[in-house]
Amino acid sequence: MPELPERLAPREVTDPDVRRSYALDATVALAPLPDDFTVVRARDVDDVVAVLEHAQATGTPVVPQGARTSRAGGATASDGCIVLNVEGLDAIHEVNPLEGYAVVGPGVVNAALKQAASREGLFYGPDPASWETCTIGGNVATNAGGLCCVKYGVTADWVKALQVVLPGGEMMRTGHRTVKGVAGYDLTGLFVGSEGTLGVVTEVVVRLAPAPDPALTALAVFDSLDAAVAGIVALRLDPHRPCLLEIIDRTSVRAIQAFGDFGFPDDCAAVLLVQSDRPGHVADDLARYAALLESAGATDVAVAADAQESEALLAGRRVMSTAFESMGGRLAEDVCVPVGRLAEFVRGIEAIGERRGVVVPVSGHGGDGNLHPSIVYALDDPDSLARAWQAFDDVIRLGLSLGGTITGEHGVGSVKVPWLGLELGAAELARQQRLKAVFDPLGIMNPGKVFAAPPE
Amino acid sequence: MPELPERLAPREVTDPDVRRSYALDATVALAPLPDDFTVVRARDVDDVVAVLEHAQATGTPVVPQGARTSRAGGATASDGCIVLNVEGLDAIHEVNPLEGYAVVGPGVVNAALKQAASREGLFYGPDPASWETCTIGGNVATNAGGLCCVKYGVTADWVKALQVVLPGGEMMRTGHRTVKGVAGYDLTGLFVGSEGTLGVVTEVVVRLAPAPDPALTALAVFDSLDAAVAGIVALRLDPHRPCLLEIIDRTSVRAIQAFGDFGFPDDCAAVLLVQSDRPGHVADDLARYAALLESAGATDVAVAADAQESEALLAGRRVMSTAFESMGGRLAEDVCVPVGRLAEFVRGIEAIGERRGVVVPVSGHGGDGNLHPSIVYALDDPDSLARAWQAFDDVIRLGLSLGGTITGEHGVGSVKVPWLGLELGAAELARQQRLKAVFDPLGIMNPGKVFAAPPE
Numbered sequence: 001m002p003e004l005p006e007r008l009a010p011r012e013v014t015d016p017d018v019r020r021s022y023a024l025d026a027t028v029a030l031a032p033l034p035d036d037f038t039v040v041r042a043r044d045v046d047d048v049v050a051v052l053e054h055a056q057a058t059g060t061p062v063v064p065q066g067a068r069t070s071r072a073g074g075a076t077a078s079d080g081c082i083v084l085n086v087e088g089l090d091a092i093h094e095v096n097p098l099e100g101y102a103v104v105g106p107g108v109v110n111a112a113l114k115q116a117a118s119r120e121g122l123f124y125g126p127d128p129a130s131w132e133t134c135t136i137g138g139n140v141a142t143n144a145g146g147l148c149c150v151k152y153g154v155t156a157d158w159v160k161a162l163q164v165v166l167p168g169g170e171m172m173r174t175g176h177r178t179v180k181g182v183a184g185y186d187l188t189g190l191f192v193g194s195e196g197t198l199g200v201v202t203e204v205v206v207r208l209a210p211a212p213d214p215a216l217t218a219l220a221v222f223d224s225l226d227a228a229v230a231g232i233v234a235l236r237l238d239p240h241r242p243c244l245l246e247i248i249d250r251t252s253v254r255a256i257q258a259f260g261d262f263g264f265p266d267d268c269a270a271v272l273l274v275q276s277d278r279p280g281h282v283a284d285d286l287a288r289y290a291a292l293l294e295s296a297g298a299t300d301v302a303v304a305a306d307a308q309e310s311e312a313l314l315a316g317r318r319v320m321s322t323a324f325e326s327m328g329g330r331l332a333e334d335v336c337v338p339v340g341r342l343a344e345f346v347r348g349i350e351a352i353g354e355r356r357g358v359v360v361p362v363s364g365h366g367g368d369g370n371l372h373p374s375i376v377y378a379l380d381d382p383d384s385l386a387r388a389w390q391a392f393d394d395v396i397r398l399g400l401s402l403g404g405t406i407t408g409e410h411g412v413g414s415v416k417v418p419w420l421g422l423e424l425g426a427a428e429l430a431r432q433q434r435l436k437a438v439f440d441p442l443g444i445m446n447p448g449k450v451f452a453a454p455p456e
Numbered sequence: 457m458p459e460l461p462e463r464l465a466p467r468e469v470t471d472p473d474v475r476r477s478y479a480l481d482a483t484v485a486l487a488p489l490p491d492d493f494t495v496v497r498a499r500d501v502d503d504v505v506a507v508l509e510h511a512q513a514t515g516t517p518v519v520p521q522g523a524r525t526s527r528a529g530g531a532t533a534s535d536g537c538i539v540l541n542v543e544g545l546d547a548i549h550e551v552n553p554l555e556g557y558a559v560v561g562p563g564v565v566n567a568a569l570k571q572a573a574s575r576e577g578l579f580y581g582p583d584p585a586s587w588e589t590c591t592i593g594g595n596v597a598t599n600a601g602g603l604c605c606v607k608y609g610v611t612a613d614w615v616k617a618l619q620v621v622l623p624g625g626e627m628m629r630t631g632h633r634t635v636k637g638v639a640g641y642d643l644t645g646l647f648v649g650s651e652g653t654l655g656v657v658t659e660v661v662v663r664l665a666p667a668p669d670p671a672l673t674a675l676a677v678f679d680s681l682d683a684a685v686a687g688i689v690a691l692r693l694d695p696h697r698p699c700l701l702e703i704i705d706r707t708s709v710r711a712i713q714a715f716g717d718f719g720f721p722d723d724c725a726a727v728l729l730v731q732s733d734r735p736g737h738v739a740d741d742l743a744r745y746a747a748l749l750e751s752a753g754a755t756d757v758a759v760a761a762d763a764q765e766s767e768a769l770l771a772g773r774r775v776m777s778t779a780f781e782s783m784g785g786r787l788a789e790d791v792c793v794p795v796g797r798l799a800e801f802v803r804g805i806e807a808i809g810e811r812r813g814v815v816v817p818v819s820g821h822g823g824d825g826n827l828h829p830s831i832v833y834a835l836d837d838p839d840s841l842a843r844a845w846q847a848f849d850d851v852i853r854l855g856l857s858l859g860g861t862i863t864g865e866h867g868v869g870s871v872k873v874p875w876l877g878l879e880l881g882a883a884e885l886a887r888q889q890r891l892k893a894v895f896d897p898l899g900i901m902n903p904g905k906v907f908a909a910p911p912e
Contacts, residue, residue: 097693098689098692098693098795098796099794099795099796100692121695142638143638143642145636149635149636150635154636156642156645157613170883172883172884172887173884176792176861177794177859178792178793178794178824178825178826178859178860178861178864179605179606179792179795179823179824179825179826179864180601180605180610180792180821180824180825180826180861180864180865181792181861181863181864182598182599182649182861182863182864182865182866182867182868183861183862183863183868183872183876183879183880184868184876184879184880184884184885184888184906185646185649185650185888185891186599186612186645186646186648186649187645187646187891188645189612189642189643189644189645189646190641190642190643190645190646192642193638193641193642194641210695210696210697211695233554236554236556237553237554239577239666239667239735240666240735241666279695279696336632336634336635336636336637337634338554338555338633338634339554339555339635340554340555365636367635368634368635368636369634369635369636370634370635370636403633403634404634405632405634405636405637405638405639406639407637407638407639408634408635408636408637408638409636409638410638411638412638412639412640416639420639420640423639423640424639424640427626427628428628428629428640429640431628431894432640432641434894435641435643435891435894438887438890438891438894450640
């Protein structure tokens with residue numbers, strides 16, 4: 001690999017073990033690690049500019065990276081690349097209650113932004129499950145969702161403006177800090193969700209809203225899947241939509257209870273977790289939700305009276321990932337379908353699991369139609385892994401056939417590259433690559449992610 | 457001009473007077489009408505495809521057009537063009553309460569969409585002042601704002617997905633109908649606000665929200681501009697932001713009162729109009745707003761008790777445009793500045809009016825920092841018009857110096873082309889034209905709008 005410019009030498013990670021840790025993200029390792037890569041930890045925008053000048057001049061691929069919580073292999077090292085970690089750009093530059101925004105570096109952890117907003121009585125919505133560790137830069141790169149999207153939308157709904165460094169080191173700005181602004185094209189939405197394939201985000205202006213009340217939780221138990229979906233439908237149609245509406249199916253509930261007793265019944269078809277945070281109306285909402293859920297067929301609804309009870313009801317949800325991981329290897333799905341097709345989708349997934357001989361606990365953001373089936377395989381059995389990948393493919397195709405998308409919030413990353421064309425079609429795939437070339441003519445930004453790497 | 461294909465012959469407007477009416481929009485006529493243009497009124501998507509196939513094959517410019525309510529000359533005919541009017545694509549294809557969206561043609565009038573949503577207990581937010589006549593296609597093209605943006609955001613915040621026909625007739629889709637979706641780049645935000653320079657929008661999927669309560673109005677009178685701005689600041693910082701927060705300055709109030717008695721005091725520095733529509737809390741909010749406005753220094757606050765009183769308080773605002781037009785010719789400004797710089801901005805505009813010897817009533821969406829100074833000139837006096845254009849330039853430069861944008865919601869159109877580079881810089885201007893070329897390689901889409909027409 002071409003040697004880094006001198007100013008970057010102190011930013012290079014040389015310890016072999018530490019260096020290797022930057023090659024991976026939270027996605028199951030899909031391929032052997034490359035040997036030939038360099039890791040640079042940027043401390044400021046000038047470091048990012050220096051990397052992108054150098055990369056463009058030498059034709060070196062760049063993999064931008066935050067806290068590496070991607071579940072789609074969006075931030076893994078590729079052969080011959082510079083892994084450009086921007087966790088060090090973690091300054092909260094401004095929290096502006098009057099204009100209603102904050103200006104932050106891409107390395108700011110989601111939870112830290114929420115906290116800074118909260119100190120001013122304000123609120124930053126998006127809450128990926130990894131909110132205590134994931135960074136805003138990664139949230140922007142993947143247009144991250146989370147648990148509160150059912151009420152508050154996704155990252156794109158909260159990003160007003162960006163500063164981005166392009167290959168070659170040019171700095172560009174998108175969007176507006178003013179409340180309105182329509183001068184020229186707004187490229188903010190193009191960069192949000194672009195998964196590091198266009199440039200490196202070095203500053204993010206996010207919208208802030210007034211803080212809601214602390215949320216309280218209800219847990220509803222169902223002995224049929226149709227009833228659980230009817231409960232979701234009833235809550236989506238309520239004029240005051242919940243700020244959290246999660247579904248956990250029978251297989252997932254069993255996995256959680258096998259891991260520890262979190263008070264879920266062993267024999268239910270599904271449970272729903274529901275929250276309200278509406279200022280002054282949390283208790284009213286929960287009472288109304290409970291009645292709606294009972295009308296939909298819930299056999300039991302537990303409503304938290306305070307924060308402690310609320311947390312207890314969520315505890316099972318919180319250990320879910322760990323519970324699944326104790327079962328074996330896991331392919332994490334992220335398909336989103338219309339809410340009206342949820343019951344068909346869950347039933348179809350159950351059938352796929354049976355046909356392929358793999359266990360598939362289904363859970364996720366039911367209120368959004370965005371489920372995360374976990375396809376569990378035996379770690380020491382290549383045949384089981386092969387069947388898991390077949391089930392993975394089946395689930396994606398089922399989702400598309402129901403009017404869904406191959407990825408609701410995790411991104412295409414490296415994992416779903418083979419399926420993107422199925423959703424977009426060849427003409428759109430080609431057009432998006434021509435768009436990429438406007439920003440990245442040499443194709444050095446995160447090659448092999450989202451789009452297949454061009455043949456060497 | 458090359459002859460239209462046979463299938464479009466019945467769609468062509470041949471009556472000379474009717475034809476000429478399609479050459480203009482709501483913007484003051486800036487240049488003589490071109491003689492050489494064709495008007496096609498599309499009835500369906502196939503007509504749009506046929507026009508764009510023909511236009512690409514013959515290198516004919518296309519000017520997409522809805523209800524022609526643009527105030528920036530975004531929809532005016534250019535020499536040798538086909539004016540492609542899509543008002544006929546006015547079907548409301550679907551209103552889906554469960555998934556929370558509507559699918560509509562670009563010719564659907566904003567008010568018709570609001571009404572269709574309202575029949576399902578739902579709400580479509582954006583409300584440009586021309587909402588009773590303007591179309592959703594035009595709203596998308598300009599990323600239209602309106603009066604309720606202070607609470608509900610702009611058109612871009614409500615558009616989920618688009619169907620677009622590109623030069624050559626290719627149909628593309630952007631975005632997702634599902635609640636979440638991150639497969640590939642989301643080009644929705646690129647098309648929203650692109651002012652017809654990339655393609656023709658033929659279908660729009662908009663987000664719908666639960667309907668709020670009917671809004672009620674308060675009117676606050678101030679004898680100093682600083683106090684009025686303090687009132688805006690106080691209301692923006694309130695945890696329950698108003699759904700309308702308009703400012704009308706002394707000159708505007710006088711113009712309104714000269715037009716008819718709408719109950720405004722003649723000697724005030726400014727008035728604010730404020731509304732709440734928060735379900736179950738309209739009266740609480742207005743009482744709290746009134747107290748905040750009095751603390752900020754309002755000399756009088758009138759709070760409507762019912763819909764009729766509410767309308768009466770708004771009546772002066774509604775006749776404002778007509779009142780200004782009775783004063784002479786008018787250049788309509790649309791600069792947006794940070795809310796914290798509003799007082800400086802209004803004072804600066806007053807100084808510009810005095811320096812240039814033109815009357816400049818200032819009013820607009822104070823809660824957004826988005827003002828519409830009207831630069832009034834004598835219709836029969838070329839020198840007055842020249843001074844009005846100097847004032848127009850001064851106001852734009854003042855807005856930029858305060859951290860603002862040259863256009864908050866009207867768009868660049870043909871009027872603000874000379875100023876776009878001031879805001880974006882040469883590199884960004886060139887990049888955006890390269891992006892345009894990905895969709896429109898021959899440069900036939902609305903040439904001369906947004907970007908200067910290339911030299912012939």
